[in-house]
Amino acid sequence: MKNTDAVSAFLALGQESRLNIFRLIVQKGDVGLTPTQIIEKLGIPNATLSFHLKELVQANLLLVERQSRNLIYRPNAALVQDLSAFLLDNCCGGKSCSPAKMTRKVTTA
Template sequence: MKNIDAVAAFLALGQESRLNIFRLIVQRGDVGLTPTQIIEKLGIPNATLSFHLKELVQANLLLVERQSRNLIYSPNAVLVQDLSTFLLDNCCGGKACTPEKITRKTKSI
């Protein structure tokens, strides 16, 4: 993945409503959601939702498919996986990234 592609995706997700929309759609997986379903769940006005969906599609985070009269938005799983790989590619200097068990010390009174 190129830096410019990752930046475009992160910029699109850097707005709270778009992040909420994306997270909701990701929860549904490849089944996807219609704009009406998103409006019902998040209460975003139609025009605002349309703007945010356009931004997410342009960033390649969402795929859109027409089914009869409905548009179905689903996550672009390939891009999501690529973003995860991109972020973790050089993680932990080549060592396993699993954190050791953290023990909490409690203060005695």
């Protein structure tokens, strides 16, 4: 992934409403959501939602498909995976990032 692609995605997610919209759509996965469903869940005005959805689609974070009279928005899973890999590339100097197991000290009263 190129830095410019990652920056574009992060800029789109750097706005609270867009982040909330994206998270809601990601929760639905392949099923996706219509704008009406998003409005019902988040209470965002239609014109505002259209603007935010357009930004998320332009950043390639969402895929949109027309089904009859409805638009269905789904997460672009490939990009989400690429972003995760981009962020974690060379994480922890190539060593395991999981912390060493800690033992819990049990005390008796």
